[in-house]
Structures are given as structure tokens and as C-alpha cells.
Amino acid sequence: MLHHGFYRMVTTIVFIAAIYFAGAANAAPAATNEETPKTLGVVLYPGFEVLDVFGPVEMFMSLGTSKVRVVMIAEKAGEVPSGAGGDKAGAWSGPKVVAEYGFDNAPQIDLLMVPGGFGTMQQTQNAVCLNFLRERADKAQYVMSVCSGSAILAKAGLLDGKKATCNKQFYGLLTSNGPKVDWQPKARWVEDGKFITSSGVSAGTDMALAVIAKLYGEDTANGIAKGTEYVWNADPSNDPFAKDAK
Amino acid sequence: MLHHGFYRMVTTIVFIAAIYFAGAANAAPAATNEETPKTLGVVLYPGFEVLDVFGPVEMFMSLGTSKVRVVMIAEKAGEVPSGAGGDKAGAWSGPKVVAEYGFDNAPQIDLLMVPGGFGTMQQTQNAVCLNFLRERADKAQYVMSVCSGSAILAKAGLLDGKKATCNKQFYGLLTSNGPKVDWQPKARWVEDGKFITSSGVSAGTDMALAVIAKLYGEDTANGIAKGTEYVWNADPSNDPFAKDAK
Structure with a gap:
């Protein structure tokens, strides 16, 4: 038992050391945007x-909270249910x-991200949401969307005259x-100024790493x-699903 | 304005029809396990x-609730915070x-899944968690883990004498x-009887699709x-990150 307890202690110390090391390793190469953590508002x-x-959140969280703080935002703070294609609409x-913030008390957002989903169409007709996005996109460094999320940005008028993509x-x-x-039928993601829109679901992860590379370098x-x-x-023009575009 | 309203209505109808169609398309090829929805307990x-x-949850949710119902479970029901490598331990x-169920009132679990994360080591020393896993693994059809989640299953003794893998x-x-x-240093995921363990983080998604293929067919x-x-x-032996195994 003594040996077992000692083993546990050593294991725990090694693990904690590993976490600190991982944090330090992450921190080292990033010279560009070190001052204050950016806020990713989803x-x-x-x-x-x-x-x-x-x-995308997995990738941004991997930077550590010294670089990016992830906050979940919804029209009203509280629990927000997800959905999927197999469900009936609604x-x-x-x-x-959990959305920690509502639109009324959300902090300054540096990196704004709008996901897609079968709830998208309701939001394209939700003036409160469209107004929030217009207001916050204006103040953000980058505005990202995944999948059908770009339809919401488009409905808000934010993508007018810009190149963008969406779910195929x-x-x-x-x-x-x-x-x-200017919709692009063949693109894993599209960057135009501060707006970076990705193709369907899984493409958001590739886009997030591209944004991380822009902010913190390719090595990171x-x-x-x-x-x-x-x-x-890592190649935005490599879109394995483009052929499905109608 | 009349035209605009009409356009909206048509768009909405098309979208709802598309959702129903997607649901129907999903339902068609699955002849194997149609009776009652399985419960995926995470x-x-x-x-x-x-x-x-x-x-993994994205992939299982895409089957629709007629095939798989996803439930989130924790030691105690309620909000459970995630973590990442950049954070300090704890x-x-x-x-x-949101965990809708606690260990005390979780429903029958057909597909049990244990994720990894930097909170893993605490759970390897949490007898309540290990007991729950032992009890529920026994009654499950399949028991999956992602990343360091297999360390928890291993600590519970569930993988003794079995082939398994983990984060590299x-x-x-x-x-x-x-x-x-019998740990496997080169494997995207490993199947041994009812236990299916995946390599780090992203590998869980590949494993989930493999389990879906087993249950509902490759086409699905x-x-x-x-x-x-x-x-x-789709090839469990294709492990692009195996070279890092120590």
C-alpha cells in the first residue's frame, strides 16, 4: 500500500508537471499577440x-487561457439545446x-464565431440576433462562421460584396x-477581410487552426x-466536398 | 414586402422539407437495429x-433520435466544466x-462513452466513477473511450487482458x-470484444463512425x-500520430 500510494503521488506530480510544461511550451513560440488574452465569443x-x-473551440482552448478565453453567448444566458439533422425541426x-452571457451583457469580443445547425433558419429571421452580430462584428478583429452560420451573417448584411462559403x-x-x-462553391474556408467563413461542420476545425496560425504562427x-x-x-482550396455544391 | 414574405415562407417550407427528407434518407438504409433507439451515455x-x-456525439446525433438518443451523465447531474491543456490543473x-443525469439516476446505457481530458487523472482515483463504469460497462453493448479516457477504464480493471489504446x-x-x-502504440482505435478505445482527441470521431458502421452499416x-x-x-491501423508513442 505504501508503494501504491507513493506511485500515485509520483504519477500525479508527473502529470501536473506535464500540464505546466505543456502550458509553457504553448506560451513560448507566440510572440505576436501576447499582451492580453483575446476573447473568442461563440x-x-x-x-x-x-x-x-x-x-474550433477545442483548437482555441488548446492555446490556453493566457492567449484565448472562450465565452459562450446566447440571446439569453442559460442552457442552450443543440440539434441535429435527424431531429424534426424545432x-x-x-x-x-451553458451560455454564460446573454446579448445584453456579453463582454468585448475579439474573435466572433457563429456556428451552423438546423436552428440556423430561425436565426436568419431573428432581428435581435442579426442586430447583435452587426454590432459586435464591427468591433471584432475576426468574424468566423461554420457551416450554415454564414447564412446568418449574410442575412445580417455583413457579407455583402464579400467572398464567403457555407455548407455544401x-x-x-x-x-x-x-x-x-460572392459565394464560393469550392472552398474549405474563405477569408475576405475580417470575415472567415467555413464549409460544413468539420471544416470549421480546419478554419480555426488557420486563424490560430494567423494570430500565433504556423508552429503553434x-x-x-x-x-x-x-x-x-491546411489548404483552404482543398475542398473534398465541393462536388456536391448545387 | 409581399414578395419578401412569400419568399421567406417558401424558403422555410423548403428547409423543413429538407430536414424531413434528411431524416427519411437516414432512416432508410438501417435495417439492422431499428426497433428502439439506443442510448449513448457520455x-x-x-x-x-x-x-x-x-x-463522436456529432456523428451519433446525425443518426437521428429514432436510432440513438444521446444523454450526458456525470457523478452529479448539472453543469460540468470542460478543460484544456493550457489551463493549470484543476x-x-x-x-x-449540462449532465442531465447523475450516476444515481442514469438510464440504461447501450453505448457507454468515456472521454479524455486533463481531468482524467482525478477520475482514475475516483472510486465512485470507477464503480459506475464497472457496473454500466457490464450491461452495455459497447464501451468506448476517447484519448485518455481509456486510462479510466483501465484503472477500473475493465481492460485487463484486452487490447486497447489511448492518447499518444x-x-x-x-x-x-x-x-x-495489452496497450497498442500504433492504432487510431482498437476494438477488443465490447471495448473500443481510441487514440487522442480527434481519433474519437473516426472511432464513432466505425461503431456506427458496425451498428447501421457502412453506407450510413x-x-x-x-x-x-x-x-x-476509416482504417484503424492508419495512425498518423503513432510515431510519438513513448
Whole structure:
């Protein structure tokens, strides 16, 4: 038992040391944006798609809170249910994620991110959400969307005259929300000024690493991909799903 | 304005029809396990890794609630904070996910899943968690883990004499939790009887699609990968991160 207890203690110390080392290793190469942590504000709504949110969030969280603080925001603070394609519209029975802030008390957002999901269409007709996005996009350093999230940005008028992309499965429907947007049918993600829009669901993770590379360098992005055992598609023009665009 | 309203209505109808169609398309090819929905029980704990959970959950949710119902479970029901490598140990400041059930009132679990994360080591020493896993693994059809989650299963003794894998970055530390486990240093995921353990973080998504293929057929798994624009690594022996195993 003594040996067992000692072993546990050593294991725990090694693990804590590993965490500190991982933090220090992360901190070292980033010379560009070290001053204060940036705030990544993720806008949740009923029927958001879980991987649209947590693919990118995983990558940003891996930077550590000294670089990026992740905050979940919704129209009203509280628990927000996710949804999926197999559900009937409006029956958002997926796992609930806590929005710590409502639109009324959200902090300054440096990196604004709008996920997609089957709840998207309700938000394209929600003036409160569109107004919040217009107001906060104006003050953000970068505005990202994943999947159908770009339809909400488009409906807010934020993508007018800009290049953007979205989910390829519902391409025609989604792009109809932005007749003045220069939609790209073949792109894993598209950058135009401060707006960076990704293709469907999984593409958001690739986009997030690209944004991390812009802010903190390629080495940091590659280190995070390796740490999360993620095969990063780092080429925005490599869109394996473009052929489905209608 | 009349035209605009009409356009909105048509758009909405098309979208709702698309959702129903997607649901129907999903339902069609699955002849194997149609009777009652299976329950995927995901065990959350403070400091769980978000993509470990939501990569697989995205894929299972894409089956629709007629096939799989996803439930979040924790030692006590309520909000559970996630964590990441950049955080100091114990300071789990990540997004919170709601556990609808506690260990005391969790429903029957058909597909049990244990994520990894920097909170793993605390759970390897949490007898309440280990007991719950032993009890529920016994009654489950499949028991999955992602990343360091297999260290918890190993500590519970569930992997003794079985082939398993885990995260490759902390391989030595994690495998020390199961001296009687036949650990595999090169595997995207490993299946041994009812236990299916994946490598780090992103590997869980590949494993989830493999389990979906086992339960509902390859076509269904490929359809979900396409719908979520995910490049599925469908070969468990293709482990791009195996070289880091220590």
C-alpha cells in the first residue's frame, strides 16, 4: 500500500508537471499577440450543431487561457439545446451547453464565431440576433462562421460584396440568404477581410487552426493539431466536398 | 414586402422539407437495429476535453433520435466544466455542458462513452466513477473511450487482458494505469470484444463512425461523414500520430 500510494503521488506530480510544461511550451513560440488574452465569443442558439462549435473551440482552448478565453453567448444566458439533422425541426433534443452571457451583457469580443445547425433558419429571421452580430462584428478583429452560420451573417448584411462559403449540402438554400454575397462553391474556408467563413461542420476545425496560425504562427497551429491528433487540412482550396455544391 | 414574405415562407417550407427528407434518407438504409433507439451515455467530469465528447456525439446525433438518443451523465447531474491543456490543473474554466443525469439516476446505457481530458487523472482515483463504469460497462453493448479516457477504464480493471489504446502524447503516463492491458502504440482505435478505445482527441470521431458502421452499416457511416463534410479515417491501423508513442 505504501508503494501504491507513493506511485500515485509520483504519477500525479508527473502529470501536473506535464500540464505546466505543456502550458509553457504553448506560451513560448507566440510572440505576436501576447499582451492580453483575446476573447473568442461563440454565439449559441437552439438547434446549433455541436461539432460546428466544439471543433474550433477545442483548437482555441488548446492555446490556453493566457492567449484565448472562450465565452459562450446566447440571446439569453442559460442552457442552450443543440440539434441535429435527424431531429424534426424545432425539436432540439441534443446536449445543452451553458451560455454564460446573454446579448445584453456579453463582454468585448475579439474573435466572433457563429456556428451552423438546423436552428440556423430561425436565426436568419431573428432581428435581435442579426442586430447583435452587426454590432459586435464591427468591433471584432475576426468574424468566423461554420457551416450554415454564414447564412446568418449574410442575412445580417455583413457579407455583402464579400467572398464567403457555407455548407455544401444545403448550398442553394443557404446562399439564398445573401444575394449580394460572392459565394464560393469550392472552398474549405474563405477569408475576405475580417470575415472567415467555413464549409460544413468539420471544416470549421480546419478554419480555426488557420486563424490560430494567423494570430500565433504556423508552429503553434501545427503543435495544436499534433497535440489533438488532428489531421489538419491546411489548404483552404482543398475542398473534398465541393462536388456536391448545387 | 409581399414578395419578401412569400419568399421567406417558401424558403422555410423548403428547409423543413429538407430536414424531413434528411431524416427519411437516414432512416432508410438501417435495417439492422431499428426497433428502439439506443442510448449513448457520455460520462462527463470536470476537465473533460470538448472534442473528445462532441466529435463522436456529432456523428451519433446525425443518426437521428429514432436510432440513438444521446444523454450526458456525470457523478452529479448539472453543469460540468470542460478543460484544456493550457489551463493549470484543476482550473477547469472551459465551456460547461449540462449532465442531465447523475450516476444515481442514469438510464440504461447501450453505448457507454468515456472521454479524455486533463481531468482524467482525478477520475482514475475516483472510486465512485470507477464503480459506475464497472457496473454500466457490464450491461452495455459497447464501451468506448476517447484519448485518455481509456486510462479510466483501465484503472477500473475493465481492460485487463484486452487490447486497447489511448492518447499518444502522454502514452507512458496513461498506460501506467493498466499494467495488465495489452496497450497498442500504433492504432487510431482498437476494438477488443465490447471495448473500443481510441487514440487522442480527434481519433474519437473516426472511432464513432466505425461503431456506427458496425451498428447501421457502412453506407450510413459514409453518409454521415459526407453530411458533416468529414474526411473519415476509416482504417484503424492508419495512425498518423503513432510515431510519438513513448
